[in-house]
Amino acid sequence: MLNSAGTSLFSDPTFSPWAARRIGSATLGNLSVVDKALPEMLPLIDPHWYQYPPLNPLWHGIQGFVIATLACIATTGNGMVIYIFSTTKSLRTPSNLLVINLAFSDFSMMFTMAPPMVWNCYNQTWMFGPFFCNIYAMCGSLFGCVSIWTMTVIAWDRYNVIVKGLSGKPLTMKGAVWQLFWVWASSLVWTVAPVVGWSRYVPEGNLTACGTDYLATDWITHSYIITYTIFCYFLPLGVIVYAYWYIVQAVAAHEKAMREQAKKMNVATLRSGDQANTSVEMKLAKVALVTISLWFMAWTPYLVTNCVGMWKLASLNPLATIWSSLFAKANAVYNPIVYAISHPKYKQALYKKFPALSCASKGDDSGSMASGATNVESEGKPASA
Numbered sequence: 369m370l371n372s373a374g375t376s377l378f379s380d381p382t383f384s385p386w387a388a389r390r391i392g393s394a395t396l397g398n399l400s401v402v403d404k405a406l407p408e409m410l411p412l413i414d415p416h417w418y419q420y421p422p423l424n425p426l427w428h429g430i431q432g433f434v435i436a437t438l439a440c441i442a443t444t445g446n447g448m449v450i451y452i453f454s455t456t457k458s459l460r461t462p463s464n465l466l467v468i469n470l471a472f473s474d475f476s477m478m479f480t481m482a483p484p485m486v487w488n489c490y491n492q493t494w495m496f497g498p499f500f501c502n503i504y505a506m507c508g509s510l511f512g513c514v515s516i517w518t519m520t521v522i523a524w525d526r527y528n529v530i531v532k533g534l535s536g537k538p539l540t541m542k543g544a545v546w547q548l549f550w551v552w553a554s555s556l557v558w559t560v561a562p563v564v565g566w567s568r569y570v571p572e573g574n575l576t577a578c579g580t581d582y583l584a585t586d587w588i589t590h591s592y593i594i595t596y597t598i599f600c601y602f603l604p605l606g607v608i609v610y611a612y613w614y615i616v617q618a619v620a621a622h623e624k625a626m627r628e629q630a631k632k633m634n635v636a637t638l639r640s641g642d643q644a645n646t647s648v649e650m651k652l653a654k655v656a657l658v659t660i661s662l663w664f665m666a667w668t669p670y671l672v673t674n675c676v677g678m679w680k681l682a683s684l685n686p687l688a689t690i691w692s693s694l695f696a697k698a699n700a701v702y703n704p705i706v707y708a709i710s711h712p713k714y715k716q717a718l719y720k721k722f723p724a725l726s727c728a729s730k731g732d733d734s735g736s737m738a739s740g741a742t743n744v745e746s747e748g749k750p751a752s753a
Contacts, residue, residue, distance in 0.1 A: 404493040405575055412498055412570045414583040422685055423574055425492065431576065431690050432489030438694070438701055439482030445704035446475035448722070453708070454495050456717040462544040463525055467707050468550050470518040474700035477511035480504075481577075481697065488576035499648055505569035505578040512667075512696060513555035513600050515703065519663065520604040521547050522707065527611035531618045567592035573686035575746050577693055583679035583684075593678055601671055608660060659706055666699035 399421040449471035453459045484504055488494055494501060528536040555605055562568050562580065567589040570581045580596075581589055669692040676682050708714050 376379045416583050419571050428489045430491050432486045435482050435485050441477045442700040446471040449704045449708040452717045462539040462541045465544045466651040473511045473514040474703050477698050480507045485577055492570050493575045502569050509559040516604050517551045520607045523608045523611040573689040582674040593735040640654045669695040
């Protein structure tokens with residue numbers, strides 16, 4: 369639908385949502401993705417979405433099933449991490465407090481966001497009004513940001529232990545609490561900003577979830593998304609890559625020194641058992657690669673969606689917004705695996721408390737590189753995780 373200037377009416381900022389709805393219904397044979405929206409939600413829906421017909425109900429069913437499945441796995445996995453790390457005395461260390469916080473933020477994300485989304489998928493639109501749209505989007509952004517920065521703090525703590533060694537300052541319980549305070553405080557500042565006027569939260573294109581208004585054309589909204597992207601995506605990603613890059617180098621140097629020492633002692637290796645057949649630096653390199661790759665895969669689709677919508681690089685359709693949102697939420701599922709289940713002492717505690725769910729035997733106490741490279745610091749201060 370074009371105006372007198374030959375441009376799309378839907379891209380005209382003066383074109384009201386109600387006019388778009390009427391024209392969209394007339395031109396699309398009473399079929400519009402916004403048709404089922406509650407009247408009070410219409411001012412929040414960008415005119416861009418009025419040009420699309422409703423999604424096939426099958427897609428809503430698939431989305432609801434996927435998010436429900438992810439929620440069951442994430443809440444169970446993260447709940448077990450919180451329970452085991454909190455109730456096992458040997459696991460109540462400053463570094464593991466960071467892991468507990470990560471599990472708590474991931475648990476909270478799925479616990480607060482999955483049930484409303486499942487209900488909205490069943491009704492094929494947002495059913496809770498503008499106020500809870502703000503609350504829903506703010507919670508998702510808050511817990512996501514907390515998870516991102518907690519992973520960053522964990523990576524930096526491991527860098528401090530492994531790379532700096534004895535010259536590094538050990539993490540204390542007070543220090544861990546202080547770091548987590550700043551993680552939550554800074555995340556809260558970023559996520560409350562749209563509620564108080566710096567950008568805003570609006571329904572996503574499929575109208576079953578709410579998020580940042582990346583389709584707005586004003587500079588205030590653009591400035592928020594750009595700044596938020598820098599401080600909540602590129603900065604933490606850069607810190608994680610930097611930390612693991614030097615961790616791998618430090619472990620490689622340590623392993624080289626051990627091989628040279630073994631050669632001087634005329635022995636094949638200073639390690640015994642299975643450790644003698646596996647390169648420690650390769651273990652750590654794999655864990656680092658998995659950690660960074662999963663982080664990148666989880667949050668990049670949503671970043672791309674925001675950038676495409678903000679800069680109008682392509683025409684976003686409602687279906688595209690579903691998967692970027694699900695990818696981000698899926699991060700809560702595999703975080704317990706990467707940061708907790710790979711921890712040997714956690715696996716022992718898991719075996720004792722939940723024998724049927726144990727993922728390792730009692731005797732599996734080989735050093736886990738994901739938990740902080742305990743072997744590297746065996747001749748200095750103990751590893752922090």
